[in-house]
Amino acid sequence: MAEHVLVTGGAGYIGAHACKALKAAGYIPVAFDNLSTGWRDAVKFGPLHEGDLLDRASIDAAFKAFRPVAVMHFAALSLVGESMKNPGRYWRENVLGAANLADAAVAAGCLSFVFSSTCATYGDQDGVVLNENTDQLPINAYGQSKLAIEKLLADFEAAHGLRSVIFRYFNVAGCDPEAEVGEQHVPETHLIPLMLDAIAGKRDALTIFGTDYNTPDGTCIRDYVHVSDLVDAHVKGLEWLKAGKGSRVFCLGSGDGFSVRQVVEASRAVTNREVPIVEGERRPGDAAVLVSGSHRATDELGWEPQRSDLATMIGDAWRWHQSAPYDS
Ligand code: UDP
Numbered sequence: 001m002a003e004h005v006l007v008t009g010g011a012g013y014i015g016a017h018a019c020k021a022l023k024a025a026g027y028i029p030v031a032f033d034n035l036s037t038g039w040r041d042a043v044k045f046g047p048l049h050e051g052d053l054l055d056r057a058s059i060d061a062a063f064k065a066f067r068p069v070a071v072m073h074f075a076a077l078s079l080v081g082e083s084m085k086n087p088g089r090y091w092r093e094n095v096l097g098a099a100n101l102a103d104a105a106v107a108a109g110c111l112s113f114v115f116s117s118t119c120a121t122y123g124d125q126d127g128v129v130l131n132e133n134t135d136q137l138p139i140n141a142y143g144q145s146k147l148a149i150e151k152l153l154a155d156f157e158a159a160h161g162l163r164s165v166i167f168r169y170f171n172v173a174g175c176d177p178e179a180e181v182g183e184q185h186v187p188e189t190h191l192i193p194l195m196l197d198a199i200a201g202k203r204d205a206l207t208i209f210g211t212d213y214n215t216p217d218g219t220c221i222r223d224y225v226h227v228s229d230l231v232d233a234h235v236k237g238l239e240w241l242k243a244g245k246g247s248r249v250f251c252l253g254s255g256d257g258f259s260v261r262q263v264v265e266a267s268r269a270v271t272n273r274e275v276p277i278v279e280g281e282r283r284p285g286d287a288a289v290l291v292s293g294s295h296r297a298t299d300e301l302g303w304e305p306q307r308s309d310l311a312t313m314i315g316d317a318w319r320w321h322q323s324a325p326y327d328s
Helices: 013-024 056-066 080-085 087-108 141-160 191-199 227-242 260-271 296-301 310-322
Strands: 004-008 028-033 048-050 070-073 112-118 163-169 171-173 206-209 224-226 248-252 277-280
Touching: 004 013, 004 056, 013 028, 013 070, 013 227, 028 056, 048 056, 056 087, 070 087, 070 227, 080 087, 080 141, 087 112, 087 141, 112 141, 112 227, 141 163, 163 227, 171 227, 171 310, 191 206, 191 260, 191 310, 206 260, 224 227, 224 310, 227 248, 227 296, 248 296, 260 310
Parallel strands: 004 028, 004 070, 028 048, 070 112, 112 163, 163 248, 171 224, 206 277
Antiparallel strands: none
């Protein structure tokens, strides 16, 4: 009998890719989503349970209906810029939502929890190697809210024995190479999809946020990791917990940093089209450099990224971008 896994945010970008990976690994992914930013059309690999993390009864109902063996918690507000303008929403929806979910998991006896955290919890630490032992000093409300949830999970382990695998993501990019699911946000704020929109003529230009950072070309450097590789790590994290291993934090990045200008150049090469750009102001809350310096996921989970080179990520995103987007 296939086991169920409750995937919060299962109708969203990363959650939908996780559902595909879970199904391929023999599980039944249950997408728990309020469809506020997710897409009904993205739920293709298991049932959809419409619910909201601020509504405890809807979470309890999902545990009761599906008796999942584990939770993968993706649902969250995740925009750095928005979090600086509206921190209350981030604290309320991310932190309170996670507390409700963890309480419901414990009440249902489901004590394996895989959580999406972020390198935004590190803040802006010039020259410091970012790995699982690095101090967490977030500089935006998004990072603060994710750090609070990491701490919440430690408290839940001490009080209730809830074991967690926490993944600190660097920049997730690309789409399912088979284009069954992809990245679609309204409004879109992320670099690569915005750039593909500009290339396709769906917007006038890509604005580069800041050209005066202390980096070789003055633009921010990020570590991009393919969403399919990222969700493979989640399946390995689930197996880690199922094997009875203890709570663990893993950074997920490729280990290579690329500036915004380098991503623009790579997009030009992959699509063979010009990228209209405008140079703009810095975006509040952005760190200059965020690149993973960790090998733990490879060493301990056996994670080997397959598609996390820039050309492959942009090529997969471009193919999805040109296919039919979600309607609902
Ligand atoms: N960025 C940019 N123009 C945009 C969107 C993003 O220059 O229209 C930059 C942003 O400042 C950051 C990088 O691209 O350095 C990645 O930003 P994104 O929003 O994709 O991800 P984040 O780093 O916020 O998770």
